[in-house]
Amino acid sequence: MSDKQIDEFSGVSTTGHEWDGIKELDNPMPRWWLIVYYATIVWAAVYVIAYPAWPLVRTATTGLLGYSSRGDVKTELDAAKAAKADYIAAIGAKSVKEILADEKLRIFAAAAGAAAFKVNCVQCHGSGAQGSPGYPNLNDDDWLWGGSAEQIQQTIAHGIRYAEDPNTRVSEMPAFADILQPKQITQVASFVASLSNKAENASDGDIAAGKDVFAQNCASCHGDNGKGNRELGAPNLTDAIWLYGSTPAAIAAQVRAPKHGVMPAWGVRLGDTTVKELTVYVHSLGGGE
Amino acid sequence: MFETSEIETFDATAVNSARVRQPLYAARKKIFPKRAEGRFRRFKWVVMLITLGIYYLTPWLRWNRGPYAPDQGVLVDLANRRFYFFPIEIWPQEFYFVAGLLVMAGFGLFLLTSTVGRAWCGYTCPQTVWVDLFLVVERAVEGDRNARIKLDAAPWSANKLLRRVSKHLIWLIIAVATGGAWIFYFADAPTLLRGLVTGQAAPVAYMTVAILTGTTYVFGGLMREQVCTYMCPWPRIQAAMLDENSLTVTYNDWRGEPRTRHAKKAAAAGQAVGDCVDCNACVAVCPMGIDIRDGQQLECITCALCIDACDSVMDKIGKDRGLIAYATLAEYQSNMALATMGGTSAIDPGRVRDAGGKLSDKVSTFHVRKLLRPRTLIYFAAWSLVGLGLLYALLTRDRLQVNVLADRNPQFVVLSDGSIRNGYTVKLLNMIPEPRTIIVTLQGLPGAEMNVVGMDHSAVRSFAVEAEPDRLKTLKVFVRQPREFVAGPTQHFTFEVKDKSGAESDRYEATFDAPDMSK
Numbered sequence: 001m002s003d004k005q006i007d008e009f010s011g012v013s014t015t016g017h018e019w020d021g022i023k024e025l026d027n028p029m030p031r032w033w034l035i036v037y038y039a040t041i042v043w044a045a046v047y048v049i050a051y052p053a054w055p056l057v058r059t060a061t062t063g064l065l066g067y068s069s070r071g072d073v074k075t076e077l078d079a080a081k082a083a084k085a086d087y088i089a090a091i092g093a094k095s096v097k098e099i100l101a102d103e104k105l106r107i108f109a110a111a112a113g114a115a116a117f118k119v120n121c122v123q124c125h126g127s128g129a130q131g132s133p134g135y136p137n138l139n140d141d142d143w144l145w146g147g148s149a150e151q152i153q154q155t156i157a158h159g160i161r162y163a164e165d166p167n168t169r170v171s172e173m174p175a176f177a178d179i180l181q182p183k184q185i186t187q188v189a190s191f192v193a194s195l196s197n198k199a200e201n202a203s204d205g206d207i208a209a210g211k212d213v214f215a216q217n218c219a220s221c222h223g224d225n226g227k228g229n230r231e232l233g234a235p236n237l238t239d240a241i242w243l244y245g246s247t248p249a250a251i252a253a254q255v256r257a258p259k260h261g262v263m264p265a266w267g268v269r270l271g272d273t274t275v276k277e278l279t280v281y282v283h284s285l286g287g288g289e
Numbered sequence: 290m291f292e293t294s295e296i297e298t299f300d301a302t303a304v305n306s307a308r309v310r311q312p313l314y315a316a317r318k319k320i321f322p323k324r325a326e327g328r329f330r331r332f333k334w335v336v337m338l339i340t341l342g343i344y345y346l347t348p349w350l351r352w353n354r355g356p357y358a359p360d361q362g363v364l365v366d367l368a369n370r371r372f373y374f375f376p377i378e379i380w381p382q383e384f385y386f387v388a389g390l391l392v393m394a395g396f397g398l399f400l401l402t403s404t405v406g407r408a409w410c411g412y413t414c415p416q417t418v419w420v421d422l423f424l425v426v427e428r429a430v431e432g433d434r435n436a437r438i439k440l441d442a443a444p445w446s447a448n449k450l451l452r453r454v455s456k457h458l459i460w461l462i463i464a465v466a467t468g469g470a471w472i473f474y475f476a477d478a479p480t481l482l483r484g485l486v487t488g489q490a491a492p493v494a495y496m497t498v499a500i501l502t503g504t505t506y507v508f509g510g511l512m513r514e515q516v517c518t519y520m521c522p523w524p525r526i527q528a529a530m531l532d533e534n535s536l537t538v539t540y541n542d543w544r545g546e547p548r549t550r551h552a553k554k555a556a557a558a559g560q561a562v563g564d565c566v567d568c569n570a571c572v573a574v575c576p577m578g579i580d581i582r583d584g585q586q587l588e589c590i591t592c593a594l595c596i597d598a599c600d601s602v603m604d605k606i607g608k609d610r611g612l613i614a615y616a617t618l619a620e621y622q623s624n625m626a627l628a629t630m631g632g633t634s635a636i637d638p639g640r641v642r643d644a645g646g647k648l649s650d651k652v653s654t655f656h657v658r659k660l661l662r663p664r665t666l667i668y669f670a671a672w673s674l675v676g677l678g679l680l681y682a683l684l685t686r687d688r689l690q691v692n693v694l695a696d697r698n699p700q701f702v703v704l705s706d707g708s709i710r711n712g713y714t715v716k717l718l719n720m721i722p723e724p725r726t727i728i729v730t731l732q733g734l735p736g737a738e739m740n741v742v743g744m745d746h747s748a749v750r751s752f753a754v755e756a757e758p759d760r761l762k763t764l765k766v767f768v769r770q771p772r773e774f775v776a777g778p779t780q781h782f783t784f785e786v787k788d789k790s791g792a793e794s795d796r797y798e799a800t801f802d803a804p805d806m807s808k
Contacts, residue, residue, distance in 0.1 A: 009303065103743055128698030139712075142705040239705035284742050286702060286712060286767045 084108075092273050096149040099280055106280060113281025116274050120266065129285055133244060134261055139285045142241035145169050146230045147289040153279040157267030160233070165265035171233035173221070173258040180213065180255075188213040189252035195226050195238040198246050317515060319441065320578035322424060323434035323570075327597025336412045337421055344415075345466070348473030352376070357758035358722035365475050371759070377683065378759075380720060389679040396672035402530035403668060404660050405615070406537040410523065410590035416516050417590060419467070419509040420576060423460055430456040434573055460510045461502070468501030514577045517590055524587045532618075534659050538591045539616040540571075540582040543628035544648070546636045548582075563638045564612050570602050571595035571613055581613055609648055620653040627651055689727065690718040691786040693797040700802045707772040709803045715764045717786060719756035726789035728753050729764075733782035734801055736774030740767040753789060768801065775803045 005014045007025055014023040029037075047053065051063040062068070087108045091099060099105050117129065124135045131137035136144065145155050155169060162168040176185060190202035191210025199207060215224070221234040228236035235243065243261075244254050267275055282288070350362035352375050359366065364373040372379040372387070379386055401408050410417060431437045431452050443449055472494050473481060484490035485498070508516050517524065531537065548565035549555045556562045565582070572580045574594045579586060581595045599613040628636045643649045696712035704710055719725050730751040731739055738748040742765035746752055756762045780801040787794040 100743075106743055126699075128696075130699035130702070137699075137702065139699055139702040139710075140704050236705065240703055240707040241705050284765070286710060286740075286742075287704075 088273060091276050096153050096276050096279050096283070099276065100149060100283065106284070109277045109280035110284050112274075113277035113279070116270065116278050117281055120270065121278070124263075129282065134259060136243060136261075137241070138282050139287055140241055141287040141289075142236060142239055143230065143287070143289070144228075144233050144235055144243075147283075147287055149279055149283050149288065151230075152282055152288070153275060155263070156278050156282070157265060157272075157275050159265035160263040161260055162262060162265045165267075168265055169233055171221075172260060173234075173254075175257045176217065177256040180217065184209075184213045185252050185255050186210075186248070188218065189248045189255055192218075192226065192237050192251050192255075193246070193248045196240060196246065199248055202248060318578065320514060320576070321434045321437045321441070322576045322578075322594075323573040323598075324428055325574040325594040325597045327594075327600055329593035329597050333412060333421065333592065333594075337418050340413055340415075340418050341422065345470050348470065348478040354378075354722050357724070359477060361477055363474060364477075367475060378720070378722070380718075383686070386679060386683065389675055389682075393672055393675050393679070396668055396675065399530055400665060400668035400672055402527055403532065403535055403665050406531060406535050407523075407527055407589070407591045410517065410527075411538075411592040414590075416508060416521070417576075417592065419463075419505060420513050422463060423509045423513075424576065426459045426463070427456055430459065457510070460506055464502040464505035464509070465498065467505040468498040468503075471501050472497050514588070517577065518588050532664065533622070534617045534619055534662055536615045536617055536655065537585055538581060538589060538593055538596060538613065539585070539621055540613050541611065541616065541621065541624065542582065543621075543624045543636060544638045544641050545582070545612050546638070561635075561637045561639060563636070564603070564608050566602065566606065568602055570598040574598040615655070617655060617659060619659075620655060623653045687793070687795055688720040689725070689786060689788055689793045689795055690720065691729075691784055691795045691797045692716040692718070693784050693799045695800060695802070701804065703804065704769065708769050709772065709775055709801075710767050710769045711801050713766045713768065713784075713799060715766045715784060717754065717756055717762040717764065719758065719760060719762065722759045724758045725756050725791075726753050727756050727762075728787045728789055729766075730785045730787070731768065731782065732785050732796075734768070734770060734774075734780055735776075737768050737770040737782070737801070740769065741765065742767070770801065770803070772806075775806060778803055778805045 005016060005023070006012070007014050007023060010025060012025045012027055015026045017024045049063065050065045051067055052060050053063065054061040087105065090102075090105055091109055094102075094105070099109050117125075118127070121129070125131050125138055126135070129138040141147065143151070145151055145160070154167075158165045158167045158169065160169045161171075180188070187206045187210035189210070190199050190206040191208075191214050193199035194202065194207045194210075214222075214226070218226075221232050222228050222237055223234075226237040228234045240246075242250070244250055244259060266278070270278070347363050348361065351360050352362040352373075353360055354373070358371075358378070359373065361373065362375050364371075366373065370381045377386075398409060427437065431440050440449055440452065469482075469485065476494075481490060481494065485494060512520075542563070542565075544563060545565035546563040547555075547561055548563050548567040549560075550567045552562050552566065569580075571582065572578075572595075574597070575581070576592060576594070577588045577590060579588045581589065593615070596613050596615070600610040603610050603612055624641060625636075626632065628638060628640050630640070641649055641652050693716070694714040696714070700711070702710045702712075715729065717727055717729070719727065728751060729739075731737060738750060739752065740747050741752065741754075744752070744754075748769070754762065754764065780803070782799060782801055784797045784799055785794065786796070
């Protein structure tokens with residue numbers, strides 16, 4: 001295509017391509033468009049040199065500026081960490097009691113504890129810490145092992161019946177199926193249910209007989225009046241909170257062959273600071289003592 | 290077969306044929322507006338002084354709000370999410386005041402345009418004001434119109450270079466001052482100025498100043514009328530706002546045409562002679578570079594400088610002022626009909642004059658009554674209504690508020706003694722810049738008592754809490770009701786908050802959830 005062909009009608013040169021007698025006009029690009037176009041080419045060249053661009057087999061060219069998006073994330077994370085550093089250090093240095101007394105620190109720790117709770121605890125205790133049968137509700141004011149800040153911290157750090165932690169909280173209720181007659185088990189269950197007015201269908205005779213069985217077999221741990229013993233993790237049997245159900249049948253099942261929940265020790269896994277944060281969170285759910 | 294002559298031929302030309310082809314992008318034709326003198330020019334100087342004064346000085350006005358709030362009269366405090374306007378303080382959720390003001394601005398613009406046309410464009414638009422300011426500089430450095438045209442055409446010399454450099458330098462200084470003034474609205478002005486000068490201010494401050502310097506310099510100095518003609522949507526929208534009773538800058542060709550530079554000669558020859566002497570003074574002063582005699586046009590910002598220019602010429606040749614004047618389309622058409630005998634003949638200015646050469650009584654003129662018509666009254670009513678609504682909202686708004694969010698997970702907790710507990714996040718908004726003691730009280734819900742996380746008192750119906758000045762206070766409140774009082778799965782009650790020392794109070798209707806005891 002040596003000689004320029006000019007379209008007669010429009011006066012614009014054509015590309016020389018022809019389809020069924022129709023030729024394609026070769027209108028020039030607007031200059032500003034071309035300038036922008038060339039600028040993008042220059043920009044691309046500069047970008048390829050300055051930034052990571054070419055994929056290699058395992059990695060990619062790093063670019064002169066040494067930029068990486070992971071580096072960006074790291075910077076942001078470091079900045080976020082640095083912003084929290086004072087609080088984290090204070091939480092590490094202070095006791096849970098002191099943290100609870102300091103409003104700003106308490107709010108920070110509770111928020112951090114809530115986040116840690118969502119990751120580590122909700123699987124058993126539920127997203128609102130409301131528990132479920134077999135898993136205690138942490139919102140209420142009934143505590144198996146005590147609801148003071150130190151006691152909660154101890155429970156979280158060392159767990160319950162967690163064999164791998166020597167300081168774990170241990171208690172084990174015997175399986176009374178081997179000790180008591182089935183009749184006695186029904187009687188004691190009726191008595192225990194009556195402590196919190198749940199024994200509507202039990203006869204007075206059963207309850208009276210159950211009281212004797214309780215005194216001989218249960219009072220050593222649960223107390224003479226059934227108020228429980230936190231030293232042993234023995235639940236209070238007179239209140240409205242029941243871990244494994246409040247009906248006489250459910251109580252009888254628990255007397256026969258007790259279920260024992262296990263809670264892992266979180267101290268080693270999460271570290272002291274996070275355990276303190278979790279403690280503050282759980283303590284501030286409303287039942288803390 | 291047919292003869293070629295039988296085929297009809299057309300007198301048609303392609304719009305883009307090579308003979309008439311023009312580039313898609315027309316190069317800007319330089320405009321050298323001449324300095325105008327007259328009442329509208331004087332009025333514009335005053336408007337310019339006021340608008341620029343407001344813009345540059347407002348951030349420096351102080352307003353004492355006590356020790357707990359900034360003392361800047363007008364401040365948009367983005368970091369703390371507060372907007373201060375003298376005695377008024379606006380929190381983010383009160384942004385409807387700003388929205389309302391914008392609605393008012395909209396109706397105001399409609400009202401203004403339907404009565405006096407594009408007065409906003411001609412007098413108060415920042416683009417117009419700053420271009421005016423830049424033209425003052427240009428005239429001071431390079432001289433008036435003729436001198437500027439001469440300088441522009443002259444080859445480069447030391448003199449031209451000096452004048453050009455100083456002009457652009459002064460423009461840039463104005464641009465920096467303009468961009469700089471903007472950021473003072475967003476931070477304490479004296480502190481920020483000190484920071485800017487000493488290099489201590491935030492990068493975003495410098496960036497903003499740089500960007501606004503750039504736009505001011507480019508829009509005011511380089512692009513000028515192109516901003517109005519090509520970038521601004523208002524010239525297009527205003528067509529819908531104008532009607533036959535709106536005042537616009539009008540060339541009254543019913544008395545001006547036929548224009549001639551040789552009136553005596555033409556009159557001697559027995560021709561009709563209009564008042565226009567075709568001196569082009571109106572074109573020379575026009576900052577948009579247009580000819581108003583071509584009629585109302587998109588480019589015209591109705592700055593009225595052509596009226597000043599024409600009036601001074603009319604004064605010189607001893608004719609009535611108002612050949613170019615503010616006129617409505619209605620009166621223009623009526624006068625035009627008079628001059629052309631209802632459109633049946635060419636304009637004869639003789640028809641609008643009496644025997645003495647004065648304008649005849651039949652010529653209709655503008656009357657203030659025309660401002661009052663349904664359209665303008667409706668705009669004014671809408672504008673006033675929004676304004677009164679805002680005023681009412683402002684005067685009756687709460688400066689102490691309470692918001693309550695009930696815990697949903699868990700909805701309720703059964704406690705060891707069988708009582709039911711609900712958790713609430715109570716937010717107290719102390720919206721004045723003074724610390725206050727706020728009393729929170731439970732109303733309704735018999736037997737119920739409150740506990741607040743982090744507070745010593747337990748099981749109360751009412752408690753006092755210190756609220757920081759101009760801050761939100763968030764409390765975690767547990768409400769506990771003994772089982773025997775629980776009157777159903779859903780009970781309604783009220784959190785009432787009260788300023789201990791004042792009369793201000795607010796309440797929030799909340800719900801207390803309990804398990805269904807009937808089952």
